[in-house]
Amino acid sequence: HLPEGAEWVAQAPRFQARLRSLPLLKGLSDDAKTALLAAMQVRTTPAGNALRDAGREACVILLRGRATRAIPCTQRGEELWLELFEPYDVLAEGCLLRGNANFPGRIVAIEETVAAYIPRPVLRNLLQEHPGAAEKMFESFSNRLARAAALLAQNSFMRADDRIYCRLVELNETRGRQDGQHWIHHGLTQNELACFAGLSREIVNRRLSAWREAGWIELQARKLRIINEKALTASVSPEAQRVGFGVGDGRFPRNPGLQ
Numbered sequence: 001h002l003p004e005g006a007e008w009v010a011q012a013p014r015f016q017a018r019l020r021s022l023p024l025l026k027g028l029s030d031d032a033k034t035a036l037l038a039a040m041q042v043r044t045t046p047a048g049n050a051l052r053d054a055g056r057e058a059c060v061i062l063l064r065g066r067a068t069r070a071i072p073c074t075q076r077g078e079e080l081w082l083e084l085f086e087p088y089d090v091l092a093e094g095c096l097l098r099g100n101a102n103f104p105g106r107i108v109a110i111e112e113t114v115a116a117y118i119p120r121p122v123l124r125n126l127l128q129e130h131p132g133a134a135e136k137m138f139e140s141f142s143n144r145l146a147r148a149a150a151l152l153a154q155n156s157f158m159r160a161d162d163r164i165y166c167r168l169v170e171l172n173e174t175r176g177r178q179d180g181q182h183w184i185h186h187g188l189t190q191n192e193l194a195c196f197a198g199l200s201r202e203i204v205n206r207r208l209s210a211w212r213e214a215g216w217i218e219l220q221a222r223k224l225r226i227i228n229e230k231a232l233t234a235s236v237s238p239e240a241q242r243v244g245f246g247v248g249d250g251r252f253p254r255n256p257g258l259q
Contacts, residue, residue, distance in 0.1 A: 012042070015063050019116065022061070024090060024140065027132035036126060040116045045109040058117040059092035065113030066187070070195065071105040080155075081195045083148055086174045090140050095120040110192060154240075155198035161207050162240035163197040165232070168224075169243050182226040189222070211235075 019025065020033050028036070042063070045051050051060060051067055062085055073080040082105050085091065091107065118126075127134040147170075154166045171186040188196070194204040208224070211217045216232040218225040226232065233241055 015042075015116070018063070018088065019061065022088065022090070023136040024133055026136060028130060032130070036118070036122065039122045040118055042114060042116050045113045045115065047109050047111050047113075050106045050108050051113065051115060057095060058119050059090065059095055059123040060107075061116045061118070062087050062089050062091075063114045063116055065109060065111045067107050067109045067113050067115075068195075069105040069107050073198075078200075079195045080198055081192075083144065083151070084170075084196060089144075090137070092118075092123060092137065093141060095123060111187065150243075154243075158240060159237065160197075160199055160203050162236045163199060164193075164204060164207050165236045165240050166243050167193065167197045168226075172226075182229065183223055184226065185223045187222050 016037060019037060025033055025036070041058075043052065045065075045067075064087060066087070067085045068081045069083040069085075070079040070081050072078070085107070127137060150166075151170075154163055158166070168184060168186075171188075172184050175185045175187065177183050177185065186193070190204050190208070191201045194201045197204060208217065208219060211232065212219050214228075214231070216226070216228045216235075218227055
């Protein structure tokens with residue numbers, strides 16, 4: 001576990017270098033970047049716990065692990081994932097809101113998560129003093145809004161196999177390895193994948209099993225391999241086909257640590 005407080009900067013050079021390369025910090029002087037990094041705190045959140053102050057009192061930059069914004073969707077306690085956050089995603093919309101405005105759902109770690117927290121006053125000063133950083137923040141939010149809108153539309157109007165296909169395409173962008181075998185190391189249980197697709201675990205299990213029996217995919221724990229991408233893509237609707245493998249989802253950087 002990393003220490004909380006400014007001392008983490010000297011003990012986490014890999015994270016520091018990664019943060020310095022974020023578009024949010026593009027154009028800042030080395031002194032400004034150093035001051036910002038020193039103002040950050042690093043916190044570890046166990047799986048299943050809400051990220052403290054995430055997006056409300058502090059800007060959060062994920063360093064390791066993943067988190068989701070989820071809301072309950074049934075009386076049985078099942079959840080619907082509104083967003084899935086990957087390493088180096090920036091969560092700051094809450095601390096830029098005014099009044100009682102808020103975003104729905106809690107941001108919860110789905111695996112042990114390490115995140116850097118920028119206090120709200122520090123973030124506001126950064127955006128006021130550096131218009132380029134504000135522009136990059138706006139770009140980041142625009143990309144996230146587009147992803148969230150696409151997910152909502154797909155999970156609301158597409159049939160089950162189309163939804164699962166689209167979620168695999170998205171996971172391929174951040175967790176896929178193009179090593180000649182096309183493995184997607186998504187790291188999710190079937191229940192978590194179902195939450196991401198807005199479906200029950202039983203439906204996801206049946207569809208994935210059918211694709212495996214057809215010889216289109218290979219299933220292993222928390223990962224799968226696309227064996228016949230052409231046949232798999234031909235089996236879904238034209239709307240889902242337009243999503244397509246390799247389209248990308250606007251994140252930065254693509255496949256952190258997996259390229």
